Amino acid sequence: MNTPEPTQQNDLTLMSQISVGDKLAMKDVYERHAPHLESFVKNWLYDPSQAADLVHETMLEVWRNAGKFEGRSSLKSWIFSIARNKSIDSNRRNSRVTYTDEVPDFVEDTITQEEHMLGVQNAKYLKAAMADLSESHRRVLHLAFFDDMKYEDIALIESCPVGTVKTRIMHAKKALLYLVKKHKDFEPF
Amino acid sequence: MTKENRDKLDIAAYIRGDISAEDEAVFEALIREDTDFAAEVAFQKTLRETLRSDAPPKQDTAFGWARLSKAIDEETPSSALPVPANDRGPRVKVWRYAAIALACVVFGQAYVIGSTHSDDKTDKYFMAGNIEVQSSTILKPANSARLSSITEFLSENNAMITMGPDEDGQYEISFQSLEACEITLKDLGKAGRNFEMTTGCEEK
Numbered sequence: 001m002n003t004p005e006p007t008q009q010n011d012l013t014l015m016s017q018i019s020v021g022d023k024l025a026m027k028d029v030y031e032r033h034a035p036h037l038e039s040f041v042k043n044w045l046y047d048p049s050q051a052a053d054l055v056h057e058t059m060l061e062v063w064r065n066a067g068k069f070e071g072r073s074s075l076k077s078w079i080f081s082i083a084r085n086k087s088i089d090s091n092r093r094n095s096r097v098t099y100t101d102e103v104p105d106f107v108e109d110t111i112t113q114e115e116h117m118l119g120v121q122n123a124k125y126l127k128a129a130m131a132d133l134s135e136s137h138r139r140v141l142h143l144a145f146f147d148d149m150k151y152e153d154i155a156l157i158e159s160c161p162v163g164t165v166k167t168r169i170m171h172a173k174k175a176l177l178y179l180v181k182k183h184k185d186f187e188p189f
Numbered sequence: 190m191t192k193e194n195r196d197k198l199d200i201a202a203y204i205r206g207d208i209s210a211e212d213e214a215v216f217e218a219l220i221r222e223d224t225d226f227a228a229e230v231a232f233q234k235t236l237r238e239t240l241r242s243d244a245p246p247k248q249d250t251a252f253g254w255a256r257l258s259k260a261i262d263e264e265t266p267s268s269a270l271p272v273p274a275n276d277r278g279p280r281v282k283v284w285r286y287a288a289i290a291l292a293c294v295v296f297g298q299a300y301v302i303g304s305t306h307s308d309d310k311t312d313k314y315f316m317a318g319n320i321e322v323q324s325s326t327i328l329k330p331a332n333s334a335r336l337s338s339i340t341e342f343l344s345e346n347n348a349m350i351t352m353g354p355d356e357d358g359q360y361e362i363s364f365q366s367l368e369a370c371e372i373t374l375k376d377l378g379k380a381g382r383n384f385e386m387t388t389g390c391e392e393k
Contacts, residue, residue, distance in 0.1 A: 023261060030257060031250045052253065059257050064264075116228035119235060126239040145233070146240040148205050173232075 011075035019067035026063055033079050034059065036147065040080060043142050044087035044135065054090060058083040077153035080143075084157050111170070115177045122184050129179035137172035144169055200233050 017025035034055050041058075042051045061082050069078055119126065130138060143149045143157065151169075155162045202208050203216045220227045 023258065026261070027254055027258075030254050034250050034253055055253065056256055056260070059253075060260055063257075063261055111229070111232075113225045113228040116225075116232040119232045120228070123235045123239055126236060130240070141236070142240065144201055145237040148201070150202075173236075176236075177232075 012069070012071040015066045015069040015071075015075065018063060026059075026066075029062065029075070029079075030059055033076060036076070037079060037083055040142065040147065041083050041087055043139055044084065044091070046091050050090060054083060054086055057086055061086075073156045074153055076147075077149060077156050080147075080153075081157045081159070084159075111174055111177065115174075118184075119177050119180055122180050125180045125183040126176070128183050129176050132179050133172065133175055136168065137175055140165065140168050141172050141176065200230055203230070204234055204237055 014025045014029055018029065037058065038051050038055045041054050045051060045054065058079065062079055065082075069075065130141070133141070140154060140158065143154045144151075149157075151162050151165045154165045158165060158168075160168075198216065198219075199208070203213065208216070216230075220230055
């Protein structure tokens with residue numbers, strides 16, 4: 001039997017149960033969100049091996065602050081935004097220089113039909129191109145296309161307006177297609 | 190349809206199947222008529238499929254939950270919490286480990302194997318002998334060991350945590366079979382990971 005899709009109302013009920021110390025409700029939240037959360041934070045952390053620890057800390061924070069959840073966003077995006085803040089702190093502590101492929105800043109906010117088709121026809125390069133994206137670009141694409149999050153939820157997690165999310169996704173796609181082209185051009189014969 | 194109007198369409202929602210039948214019809218008509226739009230939808234579909242094809246296998250949350258449950262218990266006075274009937278919690282594990290310890294003494298098979306190396310850069314683990322069951326053993330990480338290192342170590346050795354941590358910070362780990370346990374323990378002995386193995390798995 002499939003687990004029913006969480007709804008806003010379910011989320012609120014669960015969180016109010018947790019706020020009065022219901023561990024079974026917390027277990028339900030943990031089992032539903034921890035696996036996705038771990039895959040999500042791996043994209044954020046300089047050291048992905050710390051992902052399990054970060055999930056633990058995030059979930060402990062959920063337990064402590066369950067009463068503060070007001071249901072204005074989905075529970076998933078609320079939890080992810082806690083994880084995001086913790087990831088930023090963790091990265092600050094472990095700050096290091098990262099090297100990513102140089103991607104030009106794109107001024108145009110459109111992607112041509114040819115560029116889109118380049119991405120479709122060269123899907124095999126998409127994964128490699130994703131790895132070369134900047135962290136912020138990789139993150140928004142992951143949230144939008146892997147986690148299937150709505151712009152509003154991504155905005156909450158990224159702490160920015162919805163318009164900024166749309167622009168960032170557009171630029172991320174543009175950068176991704178640029179990198180796909182680079183990978184394709186460098187393919188050995 | 191103007192570009193402005195087209196930009197307002199939520200392609201991601203269409204791909205997720207998260208729109209009404211009426212909107213879906215609008216999308217499909219537009220895909221037929223507008224090759225630019227069709228290319229954009231095709232790209233987003235490809236991107237989603239590619240990312241999702243890379244999804245890690247569904248993880249077992251038992252270990253993470255056991256750890257969280259312990260942390261919750263530690264910071265919440267037990268008198269303040271309702272005790273759900275079907276959540277046995279860590280206290281049950283106390284008698285279980287006591288029984289295991291007794292079994293170890295009775296069968297004379299318990300050893301405490303400790304790290305004799307002193308490489309501070311590597312996490313240290315101690316393993317206390319084979320326990321009565323076919324393919325389980327107890328893992329007691331040193332206080333300085335990181336959880337991520339423990340899970341990495343277990344995953345490399347085809348083992349999984351089935352219980353723990355208990356009040357002493359010990360985990361019960363299990364193997365797929367007795368044979369797997371024996372092979373793994375042998376490998377651990379020569380793995381150069383600050384382990385010294387002097388015991389194996391024995392069928393009860």
